[in-house]
Amino acid sequence: MTGNDDNRRAKRHEVLLSGRFRQSSWHVASVEIGNLSSGGCCIVSGARAPVEGQAVSLRIADLKAVSAKVCWVADDRCGLIFDTPLTPEVLSRLTSHYGIEISSA
Template sequence: MDESSQAQNRRERRSNVLLTAVIELSGRTLDVKLRNLSADGALVESDCLPVEGAEIRFKRGDLIVAGKVIWVRGTRAGINFHTPLTPEALLRHVPTPRPRVAPDFRRPGLASRPLSPSEKIAAARWAVTPAHDVPGE
């Protein structure tokens, strides 16, 4: 299944995150990285993932929800939750974005200070001196 078509067919908007989570499968637990989360599912990443169609329990903090592995591609897998998360539960596990820091600098101006007398003389000489030799000289 093409992942780009999945993104176009999603019912819920996913929030990009980078958090740790756990998948329980047949009595064993797998530590995974949670890449994104929505009310209907999650994208997880791990070197050891369950196969497509596996019934799992997804755990993140106090959130425990049953689901099914819908697809696996390399080290990433998509999980569909059997019961959608409430907006409150979802917001508890999606951190608020940090405010962007505006750069606190300004580009220096071309004339940040007046030229000294010797700099004025050098600039005047440079401005009237040709960049190349004049033919015949």
């Protein structure tokens, strides 16, 4: 998969948020989140590239970490599918605190 919009359940919205990406208990990196929806996101990082299918966690801004799976990798970017979609409350918090618009559908 290459991040094709046709395969997504929820529309992604362009954002620029910071995050912490954990590939293992000892490998954590700062990342930029380039787009986000309730079901997943694209991250940009100069850190070691994850492997497609790898289980990871992502802490978005100041929120609690969410579990995800890597669905594609290209250069310094990768796409993540959240194990559990972000709730409308979490999306609302991101919208109000960071001035971004994200829909849950």
